[in-house]
Amino acid sequence: xxxxxxxxxxxxxxxxxxxxxxxxxxxxxxxxxxxxxxxxxxxxxxxxxxxxxxxxxxxxxxxxxxxxxxxxxxxxxxxxxxxxxxxxxxxxxxxxxxxxxxxxxxxxxxxxxxxxxxxxxxxxxxxxxxxxxxxxxxxxxxxxxxxxxxxxxxxxxxxxxxxxxxxxxxxxxxxxxxxxxxxxxxxxxxxxxxxxxxxxxxxxxxxxxxxxxxxxxxxxxxxxxxxxxxxxxxxxxxxxxxxxxxxxxxxxxxxxxxxxxxxxxxxxxxxxxxxxxxxxxxxxxxxxxxxxxxxxxxxxxxxxxxxxx
Numbered sequence: 001x002x003x004x005x006x007x008x009x010x011x012x013x014x015x016x017x018x019x020x021x022x023x024x025x026x027x028x029x030x031x032x033x034x035x036x037x038x039x040x041x042x043x044x045x046x047x048x049x050x051x052x053x054x055x056x057x058x059x060x061x062x063x064x065x066x067x068x069x070x071x072x073x074x075x076x077x078x079x080x081x082x083x084x085x086x087x088x089x090x091x092x093x094x095x096x097x098x099x100x101x102x103x104x105x106x107x108x109x110x111x112x113x114x115x116x117x118x119x120x121x122x123x124x125x126x127x128x129x130x131x132x133x134x135x136x137x138x139x140x141x142x143x144x145x146x147x148x149x150x151x152x153x154x155x156x157x158x159x160x161x162x163x164x165x166x167x168x169x170x171x172x173x174x175x176x177x178x179x180x181x182x183x184x185x186x187x188x189x190x191x192x193x194x195x196x197x198x199x200x201x202x203x204x205x206x207x208x209x210x211x212x213x214x215x216x217x218x219x220x221x222x223x224x225x226x227x228x229x230x231x232x233x234x235x236x237x238x239x240x241x242x243x244x245x246x247x248x249x250x251x252x253x254x255x256x257x258x259x260x261x262x263x264x265x266x267x268x269x270x271x272x273x274x275x276x277x278x279x280x281x282x283x284x285x286x287x288x289x290x291x292x293x294x295x296x297x298x299x300x301x302x303x304x305x306x307x308x309x
Contacts, residue, residue: 005071008063009079015060017086020219020228021094022053027219036154036165036217038209044216064177069184073177073243074123074251077236078114080177081268084232084275085110091224097279106274113267120260121251128185128248138245139175142238146171150214153221165218166230172211173231174238179204181247229276233269 026047027040034040044050060083067076085107092098146168153164179200187195195201218227243249251261275281 002070005067005075006079008067008070009076010082012060012063012067013080013083014086015056015063016080017083017088018090019053019056019060020083020231021087021090021224022049022056023216024219024224024227026050026053027216028223030216030220032220034217035220036150036213038213040213040216040220065180065184068177068181069188072123072125072249073181073247074121074240074249075118077174077177077239077243078117078264078268080239081232081236081272082110082114084228084272087224087228088275088278088281091278091281095279100278102274103278106271106278109267109271110275111271113264113269113271115264116260116267117264120257120264122257123243123249123251125249128182128246135246138242142171142175142242146214160226162218162222162226163230165214165221166227167234169211169215169218170231170234171238172207172214173235174240175242176204176207176211177235177239178242178247179207181243223281225276225278225281228281229272232276233272236268237265 023044026044026049029047030040030043034043064076064080067079088103092103149164149168149171152158153161153168158164182200183195183198183204186198186200215227215231218231221227240249244251251257
């Protein structure tokens with residue numbers, strides 16, 4: 001792994017983590033009726049802190065794209081997962097909470113898991129898979145999982161809407177990272193004509209808007225600690241699956257390497273959960289146990305005719 005890839009990946013993680021905190025602070029004040037609706041983005045565009053968060057996220061996406069242009073998805077994705085460290089840092093600045101045992105444990109597990117994964121697997125590039133069936137199989141599985149999670153999150157009685165939507169958004173973010181790598185390869189090999197005659201850049205636009213609605217709805221539905229760990233864990237897992245599945249990334253698969261890969265990924269996930277549940281993470285709106293769908297139904301009942309007697 002080269003130093004530029006490392007610096008670009010960590011820069012992307014920093015911008016993304018800061019951006020998530022600012023976005024959630026604005027999204028938690030959005031009307032319940034905006035849940036999983038494009039109207040949510042239109043309303044949030046009027047909030048300066050949300051626009052600042054989106055600007056930081058765009059900077060993160062640009063830096064991430066540059067990192068993906070120089071390194072393999074299986075290398076860049078674990079480094080992008082460190083965005084939670086930067087999100088916790090900004091949240092800790094706002095709340096004044098100390099890291100404590102939980103924070104330091106999560107930090108060590110996340111950083112150690114990323115290191116273990118990269119050292120054990122030693123990801124390297126290879127020839128991209130040209131078989132269309134394999135492409136669409138991997139992409140179809142990721143998209144289908146995201147759709148299923150979104151469908152469950154829309155259920156009026158589900159108490160896990162922020163987590164489910166965070167998972168769905170993270171899966172799409174990981175797939176976006178893989179398609180960004182494909183777009184970069186097409187541009188470098190065939191120029192702008194090759195890029196825009198493929199379907200990938202148009203799929204990126206559609207997935208970008210869709211994942212943005214999912215993530216902002218997750219931020220609107222509950223505290224950051226309920227959505228960000230799921231999002232942060234799902235993105236690298238999806239990206240790594242896509243990188244190995246159809247981008248030709250290769251990792252060592254001997255017994256010791258597989259054990260190290262599994263331990264590294266497990267440490268990353270546990271570290272993400274510990275950091276995401278840290279008290280420094282900002283709370284969401286007061287929900288009293290109600291999901292966004294519940295609040296929407298309650299609002300509908302309150303807007304209806306009232307008894308005069």
